[in-house]
Amino acid sequence: MGTEDENKIHAMFLPYMAPGHMMPMVDMARRFAAIGTKVTIIITTMNALRIKNAIDRDIKSGRQITLEIISLPSTEVGLPEGCENMISVPTPEMSIKLFHAIELLQPQIEKLFRDFRPDCIVSDCLFPWSLDVANELGIPRIAFNGSGFFNLCVADSISRYEPHKNIKSETETFVVPGLPDEIILTRSQLPDIVKARNNFSELFDRLKESERKSFGLLMNSFYELEPAYADHCRKVLGIKAWHIGPVSLFNRDTDDQVERGEKASVSKHQCLSWLDCRNSKSVLYICFGSLTRFSKNQTTEIAHALEASGYSFIWVVGKVLKTKNDDCKDQEQELWLPEGFEHKMKENGQGLIIRGWAPQVLILEHPAIGGYLTHCGWNSILEGVTAGVPLITWPIFAEQFYNEKLVTQVLNLGVAVGNEVWKAWATEDSTLVKSKDDILKAINAVMGNTEKATEMSKRAKRLGELAKKAIEEGNSSYNDMIGLIEDIRLYKTTNGVSANCDEGAKMSSIRKL
């Protein structure tokens, strides 16, 4: 019999340096620690500062959680010092540099795994090589890709059947074959990499392969949200997956909620006191995630639509695309809004504008929030669903158009603004995406007093209740979390003595599909 400490599972977490990846993985790591697992998170210096307070609170409350801090070679690749996260990169060129700096971390991280010899590696799928080191050490690698089951199913179907190749134009619709529901897309909504091979295709193939060969996928989702797709993934695609979300709910106290991700640009008090003065379900929350860059023209249209709607709102103003004609200072450009708009909204009390980072979960969970205009990042969708609010969908890039279809075509939980074109970065020739009228129409459809809006709101509320229930003891996400720990333990006891035998055979003997 070992000591209690020796019997603990030691899980090492390797999150990717972008908020939409890092935040949910840190939530997961903290949850693992909360249920008695020993946890180490590998993280770079600046990113460590983003989570240090929360981890300190965990340690104080007796959880075994440690940060292994490594240094990112930013200056070696020409990045400004301190630029260690996708949220900090101002241009596409800079994001490629960060990507390369992160690649250079591989030897440092591999050494950590070899030194610590944990019982499992929970790795972002963007580190495909972590599978090789897990295999070398004879431990399971659990992959995290930040999306939901629906996205996995749609992406698989499109890559398998290539329905977009049988249509004539970018705007013609097609049905995604072989899915539980009729999902309709256009070619213009597909990610570039799906339509044609590019510089990232080789890496993407590697990611997919290492995902397939992993012990399984850790999902930030809950069964009741997308049951047909969770089943499809497991039974039709043959993917072993544990859904343990919504992970944002692991931030139970308001300090955790306010400090999640980045330092918030508004205080808890400012947010809550503003919201407390508003009627129940009367406020629209607008946020386009951590990476979207809009043009000034687009921001103007949003501002005008918000004002014209008359609804109270909280708008997280993101960064604005810089064009070569801009002659004002960087600072002003990034925080740009139509002249006098912010002052007017403050004076008449219609809107709270947050420049920079918002404590999103804290805001969404407030009873005054009645709708959420979102870019359809997976975390944001889940957080909106969890808060029980209907959504206005405005996907921009990544897998956001797929996520939108889950909301509008399956769950019937939102209304689309109507963006049809996938684009990673706004450019000077495509600065205007949607007009004031399009935006206003979608806002009214969700916030208005119609039967349709009331029904949507009721469905959202019901799903929010199911989300909260899912993580409680005895329910779906809780059970999967415990099941995962048991699977890791079983792997350890079954394979611990035979680390050099064939990995594929070992995994298939353990997996319960």
Ligand code: UDP
């Ligand atoms: N987020 C936040 N405050 C902000 C902007 C974003 O807390 O001002 C969080 C949001 O709650 C979500 C994450 O950042 O958890 C964004 O992830 P998502 O997958 O929605 O989109 P991405 O930023 O990756 O496009």
